[in-house]
Amino acid sequence: xxxxxxVDLRGVVDLLSQHLYSSPRVYARELLQNAADAITARRAxxxxxxxxxxxxxxxxxxxxxxxxxxxxxxxxxTEPEVHTFLASVGRTSKRxxxxxxxxxxxxxxxxxxxxxxxxxxxxxxxxxxxxxTPAVHWTGHADGRYTVEVDDDARPTVxxxxxxxxxxxxxxxxxxxxxxxxxxxxxxxLDVEVVxxxxxxAELRLTEPQAPWEVGHDDPEVRRSALLDYGAELLGSRPMxxxxxxxxxxxxxxxxxxxPTAGAIGPGGHRVYLKRMLLSENAVGLVPEWxxxxxxxxxxxxxxxxASREGLYDDDLLSRVQESLGGQIRDxxxxxxxxxxxxxxxFLRVHHLGVKALAVRDDEMLRLVDAxxxxxxxxxxxxxxxxxxxxxxxLRYAETVDEFRALAAIASAVGTPLVNAGxxxxxxxxxxxxxxxxxxxxxxxxPGELAARLxxxxxxxxxxxxxxxxxxxxVLAEFGxxxxxxxxxxxxxPALYVVSRRAHEQETVARDLAEADELWSDVLSxxxxxxxxxxxxLVFNWRHPLIRRITAGPPGATLRHGIEALYGQALLxxxxxxxxxxxxxxxxxxLALLDRAFAGxxxxxxxxxxxxxxxxxxx
Numbered sequence: 157x158x159x160x161x162x163v164d165l166r167g168v169v170d171l172l173s174q175h176l177y178s179s180p181r182v183y184a185r186e187l188l189q190n191a192a193d194a195i196t197a198r199r200a201x202x203x204x205x206x207x208x209x210x211x212x213x214x215x216x217x218x219x220x221x222x223x224x225x226x227x228x229x230x231x232x233x234t235e236p237e238v239h240t241f242l243a244s245v246g247r248t249s250k251r252x253x254x255x256x257x258x259x260x261x262x263x264x265x266x267x268x269x270x271x272x273x274x275x276x277x278x279x280x281x282x283x284x285x286x287x288x289t290p291a292v293h294w295t296g297h298a299d300g301r302y303t304v305e306v307d308d309d310a311r312p313t314v315x316x317x318x319x320x321x322x323x324x325x326x327x328x329x330x331x332x333x334x335x336x337x338x339x340x341x342x343x344x345x346l347d348v349e350v351v352x353x354x355x356x357x358a359e360l361r362l363t364e365p366q367a368p369w370e371v372g373h374d375d376p377e378v379r380r381s382a383l384l385d386y387g388a389e390l391l392g393s394r395p396m397x398x399x400x401x402x403x404x405x406x407x408x409x410x411x412x413x414x415x416p417t418a419g420a421i422g423p424g425g426h427r428v429y430l431k432r433m434l435l436s437e438n439a440v441g442l443v444p445e446w447x448x449x450x451x452x453x454x455x456x457x458x459x460x461x462x463a464s465r466e467g468l469y470d471d472d473l474l475s476r477v478q479e480s481l482g483g484q485i486r487d488x489x490x491x492x493x494x495x496x497x498x499x500x501x502x503f504l505r506v507h508h509l510g511v512k513a514l515a516v517r518d519d520e521m522l523r524l525v526d527a528x529x530x531x532x533x534x535x536x537x538x539x540x541x542x543x544x545x546x547x548x549x550x551l552r553y554a555e556t557v558d559e560f561r562a563l564a565a566i567a568s569a570v571g572t573p574l575v576n577a578g579x580x581x582x583x584x585x586x587x588x589x590x591x592x593x594x595x596x597x598x599x600x601x602x603p604g605e606l607a608a609r610l611x612x613x614x615x616x617x618x619x620x621x622x623x624x625x626x627x628x629x630x631v632l633a634e635f636g637x638x639x640x641x642x643x644x645x646x647x648x649x650p651a652l653y654v655v656s657r658r659a660h661e662q663e664t665v666a667r668d669l670a671e672a673d674e675l676w677s678d679v680l681s682x683x684x685x686x687x688x689x690x691x692x693x694l695v696f697n698w699r700h701p702l703i704r705r706i707t708a709g710p711p712g713a714t715l716r717h718g719i720e721a722l723y724g725q726a727l728l729x730x731x732x733x734x735x736x737x738x739x740x741x742x743x744x745x746x747l748a749l750l751d752r753a754f755a756g757x758x759x760x761x762x763x764x765x766x767x768x769x770x771x772x773x774x775x
Contacts, residue, residue: 191230489514
């Protein structure tokens with residue numbers, strides 16, 4: 157047997173207040189929305205159906221006892237329409253039954269009026285239809301009951317009045333200043349006159365004649381300055397620049413403000429109006445993620461809202477809007493590079509990260525980065541284009557900041573200029589340079605190749621260091637490292653720890669093999685079987701005076717501790733991770749060398765330390 161669902165209205169109201177709407181404050185938006193839609197519906201009527209329409213007007217009237225009445229001169233409702241639309245959850249007076257196009261209206265879901273039950277226990281609606289039928293008085297209660305009566309004297313003119321009386325403890329929602337703030341926040345851009353009447357105060361208009369981006373100026377710079385002032389009111393600080401935005405497909409128009417300070421990467425919140433009614437102050441998904449330096453203020457007539465009317469519905473149209481706005485922001489950046497280089501430089505100082513993110517996928521922005529964004533290199537800070545003009549046939553880069561800092565000076569000394577690609581998007585940008593410059597070859601620096609280019613000692617001189625190298629080989633075997641002696645600049649570097657790419661891969665496989673269980677151990681062992689054993693190298697710099705003194709010393713504990721100390725210092729200087737065995741060796745060598753440096757006669761022998769020499773007298 158077919159049955160109908162029974163709806164517990166209190167449960168529905170609780171669902172709205174706890175899970176759909178973010179705050180009871182939305183009651184003001186829904187009242188304003190219904191009034192504005194009623195006025196839109198009356199405007200849409202043919203002249204013979206409504207021969208003398210009045211200018212749209214909505215009045216929020218607050219009585220001395222706190223009662224709120226909202227009057228509009230919209231299309232009104234007949235008695236059958238009251239039963240159909242006010243007493244049916246999920247139906248809306250903007251549906252096609254009234255004969256109007258759905259996209260002309262703000263509301264879509266038929267649940268807006270129920271939001272008033274979050275601030276009042278009873279809703280009274282008095283409405284007179286433009287069709288000339290008698291006025292209707294509808295009263296709805298939060299427990300699901302409602303009454304309807306025809307009362308031709310209840311309202312003499314066409315339109316609707318909604319009356320709310322605050323529930324206990326909710327009077328603050330109907331305070332005159334609170335009502336004014338809520339209505340102004342949601343509807344200040346509506347193209348109808350909205351006013352507030354309150355006891356002992358003059359009538360207060362709550363809507364503006366034009367949106368800020370609609371105000372025309374003969375001088376573009378004057379308009380830009382006015383929009384920047386508007387942006388300062390919204391953001392709390394004056395934006396760097398303003399971008400006009402327009403997507404006709406979505407009926408979207410507005411502006412984007414370029415933030416004056418660097419912000420976190422991510423989908424920043426935007427102010428979105430739907431048919432000039434505020435939809436959200438923190439909408440996401442409007443622009444691509446790389447455009448996190450822009451905050452938009454836009455009005456749209458086509459994009460769909462979510463059921464709560466506090467966000468945008470994620471559909472194909474929103475994706476196309478995002479793509480279009482991203483293109484407009486990109487065009488603005490390119491225009492800066494051509495016509496306003498000073499503003500571009502100021503922008504790049506703050507928002508270089510967003511530009512680099514765009515350059516990863518856009519060739520035009522890649523050209524902008526190549527020509528205008530400074531990179532850290534072994535020759536100093538310069539643009540990539542200027543770096544290539546130095547004559548290097550191959551552009552080599554260090555993948556991490558630590559690697560660059562450890563190798564930049566040495567790479568420059570051996571004629572291998574180096575770019576620091578250790579920051580966000582740098583590696584991807586360098587790898588894409590061939591798309592705009594076919595002559596460039598980009599390659600990641602292999603520290604092993606760098607070590608191979610360091611100048612070796614003459615064969616007979618290196619043969620004389622066989623004893624030292626033998627001791628070093630024995631000491632470094634514990635750390636999986638081999639010693640080399642080379643001469644290189646800068647002379648301030650006594651030793652350099654170098655891990656070639658192949659050595660790094662071999663070391664990674666060995667570590668994984670040691671930590672793997674029996675099943676994966678058999679799989680990884682196939683990768684561990686290599687014909688050549690590649691190990692990290694500790695390269696001693698023969699040009700450093702300390703290295704010459706150490707190599708001339710006799711074998712023994714002091715030499716071993718010295719080699720361990722140089723090994724640990726090279727790890728730290730190169731920002732390499734320290735294993736437990738490395739930390740133990742560093743501590744052992746440090747304490748042993750300190751002990752030797754401060755060695756003296758045993759305690760209790762009575763020996764006195766030598767006195768400090770007397771200070772020299774001034775001549």
